[in-house]
Amino acid sequence: MTEQQKRPLPGRVRFHADGIPMDDLFRADPAPRTESRTATLPAVHRPARPESPEQPKSRERTGPLELPLRPPPEEPELVERNGPALPGWCAVLVGLTALGAAAALMWRARPLHPVQLLPWEWAALGGCAVVAVLAFGGLTRGRTGSAWVLSLFGRYRGSVRRTGLVWISPFVLRRRIDVRLRHWRSEPIAVVDAEGAALRVVVLVVWSVRDTARALLSVDDHLDYLREQVEAATARVLSQLPADAFRGEGPTLRDAEAVGARLTRLLAAECRPVGIAVFSAQPTRIEYAPEVAAAMRRRQIAALDARHRDSVLTGVIDAVDDTVTRLTARGLVELDDFERQALVKDLTVAFSTRRGGLPGQEQE
Known part of the structure; x- marks a missing residue:
């Protein structure tokens, strides 16, 4: 065959399965096509193959680890909110109404009366008894300066700060917490000043419970937490200044107002996450430890x-x-x-x- 017979006719270009012309597969020269040659070839439009809904659009393999993971559901932030409670007079009224209805049904079934109670009346009598038990069983007394923290099956349900006669569901666990303004005087705390001298410090803290939910549920014991934070904050603040300036003038721990203000700020920041509000933390006594007191006195x-x-x-x-x-x-x-x-x-x-x-x- 001659070269003209081997050369394909114009318009009859054969394509490979991947869309590449057959001429390009058997070309000896790797030189790219020129613009003149590509211009002679007619444009061939191939219809797009419909994609099967079962096949993925991308050829990338996807495994179970590559699937988008959903974040776990976050628990609501533990903050104090109003718990389910009603005024006590409502519960008393409901209980008395239930007792009155039960008494009416019992009067209907008295021995000398020929009328007998029907099954639905017995059910109503039992319901009245249950309502009366729930109404009177949930009555409690709310005190000024204290609050009830409610929880059901280990989950926080709210706090009740009402005073007087209050009705709270008898199915929830009630724990009382003191929310009054309180003060606490620490025992002598062993610390050191900026020069390494051993000191004994007594701190007076004025505080109160601001968030009952955090104070009771976020820590094991908020009183122990407060004591530990007082010791830690006192050690941090008093270790930054000398107790006395023997070699010259300068800030010392004898400035009780400045030391107390710094201690109050630090302690309030540390106790805020557990619902405790610190209003004042003042060192009432700063003295040297007995083992160095004589030398420091001289x-x-x-x-x-x-x-x-x-x-x-x-x-x-x-x-x-x-x-x-x-x-x-x-x-x-x-x-x-x-x-x-x-x-x-x-x-x-x-x-x-x-x-x-x-x-x-x-x-x-």
Whole structure:
């Protein structure tokens, strides 16, 4: 066959199953087609194959691990809300009504009366008895400054802060919690200051239960939690400042107002997640531990004595300088260096004796 016979006729291009022309499969040169050759080929439109509903659109394999996972249902946030409760007079009224209906049915079935109770009347009598038991069994007393926390099968159902006679369902578990403003004085807490000196601190905390649900259900015991947080917050705050400034002026733990404000802020932030509101946390007593109290007392006395001597020396020097300056400025005396030194010495001794003695010397 000649080359012209082997060459396919225009318009009769055979395609492979993948849509590639048959000529391109057997070409020896890998050079790409030119624009002139591609222009001679007619455009062939192939109808799109209908996709089967059973086959996925993508060829990617999907397994059970690649399926989108739904997040687990989140539990509602544990916050205090009003629990199911009714005024006590409603329960009393319902109970009395049920008792009255039961008494009427019993009167109908008295022995001397020829009328007998029907089955539905016996059912009504039993229902009245059940209603009366539920009505009177759910009555309780709400006290001022306390609240009831209700739970059913371990799930929080609400809190009741009503006072007086209240009806609460007898099927729920009721636990009373104190919501009054309370104060607590801690035992001496062992802490250290910024210089490592051992201290004993007593803290007075004023607090109350703000959220009854969190206080009773989020922790095992909110009182123990408060005590532990007081100790932790006291240790953190008091370890950032020295108890006394022996070497100079600066903030110390003797500033009770600043220390108390910082302790209150820290303790309120730590207790807020459990429903406890801290209004005040003030250190009522800060003292050194018994094992270092004697040494710190001597150090404190020495620091006070050094400050006193420094103030005395400063006052004497200022007085001597002022006296010599006035004498020479007014021309009352003319002094050379030797005479000036003698006058300064005499004035220093005189002023220091009057003020309590020079530093390092004892007054006779």
